[in-house]
Structure formats: C-alpha cells, structure tokens
Amino acid sequence: MTNVWSGGVAFSYFSAISRGSDFGLITLSADNSTVTVKQDFTNLANEFKGVSFVNSPSQGSVSASSFGACPSTSPNLEASSNLPPTPNTGACSCIEQSLSCQFKATGDFNAVLGTLTGTVCGLLPQVGGNCNDIATNGTTGVYGSVSSCDPTVRLSYAFSQYYELNGRVAASCDFAGNATVNSAASASTAAAVVSSCLPSPSAVFTASAPPGASSVATAGSSSTTASSSGTAKTGAAVPVGPTGGALAGLATVISCVLTGMIWTVL
Numbered sequence: 001m002t003n004v005w006s007g008g009v010a011f012s013y014f015s016a017i018s019r020g021s022d023f024g025l026i027t028l029s030a031d032n033s034t035v036t037v038k039q040d041f042t043n044l045a046n047e048f049k050g051v052s053f054v055n056s057p058s059q060g061s062v063s064a065s066s067f068g069a070c071p072s073t074s075p076n077l078e079a080s081s082n083l084p085p086t087p088n089t090g091a092c093s094c095i096e097q098s099l100s101c102q103f104k105a106t107g108d109f110n111a112v113l114g115t116l117t118g119t120v121c122g123l124l125p126q127v128g129g130n131c132n133d134i135a136t137n138g139t140t141g142v143y144g145s146v147s148s149c150d151p152t153v154r155l156s157y158a159f160s161q162y163y164e165l166n167g168r169v170a171a172s173c174d175f176a177g178n179a180t181v182n183s184a185a186s187a188s189t190a191a192a193v194v195s196s197c198l199p200s201p202s203a204v205f206t207a208s209a210p211p212g213a214s215s216v217a218t219a220g221s222s223s224t225t226a227s228s229s230g231t232a233k234t235g236a237a238v239p240v241g242p243t244g245g246a247l248a249g250l251a252t253v254i255s256c257v258l259t260g261m262i263w264t265v266l
Contacts (some may be wrong), residue, residue, distance in 0.1 A: 010044050014110045028108060030136050082141025085148050092149035096156055100185040101163035101173035103156045104230035116178055122160040127165040131158055133194070145194050156226065160190040 014023035025041040028034070071077055096102070103109075103116070121131035133144040134154035146157050159179045166172035173181045190194070 008047070010040070015108065016110070016114075024110075025078070028087065028110075032108075071264045080137075080139060080141030083142045084136060084138075087148040090199065091198040092146075092153050095146065095149060096153045097189070098182075098185055098193045098197065099156045099190055100158040100182055101156065101159040101160060101180050102180050103152050104178055104180045105152065106177070110154070112178070113155060116175065117155050117158060119175070120155070120162055121253065124158065124162055124165070127162065129161045129165050133191070134158060145198065157190050157194070160193075164189055238241055 002212045010025065012023060013025050013028060015022055025038055025044065027036045027038065029036070061155075070081060073080060117131075117134075124130055133146045134149075136147045136156055146154055147224065151158075156179075159173060163169075163173040163179075163181070170181060174177045
C-alpha cells in the first residue's frame with residue numbers, strides 16, 4: 001500500500017477489546033468523569049511532536065497538481081470506490097428514539113458493544129433475521145441502511161429486530177440488563193422505523209457540528225461494526241444472552257473499516 005498511502009493508524013481512543021487485548025488510548029473512570037491516558041497515548045503524542053513539516057515552496061508558488069486515478073481494487077488494496085453514506089445525526093436520533101428495544105447503557109459500555117452486537121447477530125438468523133442493515137463492507141462498497149449511525153443505535157436496531165421476531169416477548173429484550181423495552185415506541189417494525197426516519201439511506205447529507213462545538217476536525221471512524229454519529233451515552237452491563245444465559249452464536253458483522261478514532265502519523 002505504500003504506493004497509495006503511508007503513515008500509521010492508532011485506534012481506538014476509547015477502550016476497545018479485541019482478542020483479549022485492549023487497544024484503547026485512554027481509560028475512563030466508572031462514572032465517565034475522569035480520563036487516564038495510557039502509554040500508547042504518550043507514544044502517539046511523541047510521534048506527533050516529532051513531525052517535521054515542509055513549508056517551502058509556498059502554496060501560492062506551486063502550479064496546480066494533477067492527480068492520477070485511484071488504483072483498482074486488488075488483493076493489495078481491497079477498497080471500493082463506493083464510499084459509505086454521510087452520517088445523518090438527526091435521522092439516527094430519530095431511529096434510536098423510535099426503536100422498540102433499546103440498548104441500555106450502564107457502566108463502561110464501549111468495552112462490550114462488540115460482544116453484544118456479535119451475540120444478537122448470532123441469534124437473529126435463528127428467528128429469520130440478520131444484521132445486514134447495520135453491516136458495512138468496504139471491499140464491495142455495500143453499506144447497510146443503519147450502518148452510518150452510532151454503534152449504540154446499530155445495536156438497538158439489532159435488539160429491536162430480535163425482540164420483534166420473537167413476538168415482542170419482554171424476555172427477548174433483556175440481554176442480561178443490557179436492553180430495555182421502549183414503552184413509547186409504536187407498533188412499527190425496526191425496518192419501518194428506518195424508512196420513516198431515513199427515507200433516502202443513500203442520500204448525501206452535509207454534516208455540521210452540534211451547537212457550541214469546536215470547529216476542529218476529529219478523526220474518522222468505522223470497523224467490524226461500523227461508523228459513528230448520534231449522542232454520547234454512558235456504560236453497559238455484563239454481556240450475555242437475551243435472557244441471561246450463556247453467550248450463544250457469536251457472529252462477526254462483516255466490515256472492512258476500522259472502529260473508533262483514527263489518527264494518521266505522517
């Protein structure tokens with residue numbers, strides 16, 4: 001890939017457990033009020049400090065550049081030219097508020113989102129469902145209708161599917177305290193909610209910072225369970241099956257984009 005891209009990627013800012021290792025740069029306190037940086041955060045900061053920028057020649061003295069075409073997808077660059085849709089925060093918020101079974105955040109939820117998503121995506125095929133609507137595939141350029149929403153919204157969508165396909169039995173919207181029935185939700189299915197809140201899933205939206213937010217750009221997102229948008233939440237309970245049993249049918253949502261905050265070290 002060095003002919004196309006060079007540098008380094010650090011992920012993720014928050015705690016991210018994968019295969020028994022924690023890739024987070026910081027640790028949050030139990031009440032999410034205190035941030036403790038890890039050694040990798042310091043290592044990354046030192047790399048940034050060591051960057052030497054080239055300031056000559058000036059931008060105005062350089063003629064317009066001509067750029068070649070992006071390389072085709074190959075075993076060395078498995079990336080589609082079909083980019084994912086721009087996250088629509090308003091639509092994702094609408095979806096989240098309208099879903100029948102919602103993820104209940106308690107504790108450090110970032111560490112269990114992936115496991116919970118794997119659990120419900122493993123259970124859905126048993127009742128005739130799937131996780132296609134929350135999945136992304138950067139190789140084929142196929143992105144689910146809810147894939148650009150916050151991971152918690154995507155998890156709530158999967159929970160709602162499972163709950164509805166089980167006849168809306170309360171026990172199927174529990175997942176050991178990680179899910180709760182939304183009493184304010186209508187009788188609409190999860191798919192109908194998405195159609196109502198996001199009539200044109202492939203449309204392009206102009207993202208804007210929330211009121212009072214800094215204009216400083218932060219990094220991109222995405223991976224095994226996709227991109228980001230929506231509102232911040234706090235925590236999650238211990239992840240087990242829908243009624244408190246052992247983890248069943250763990251499945252990985254196919255994706256080719258990296259989750260969490262991404263920095264490029266030049």
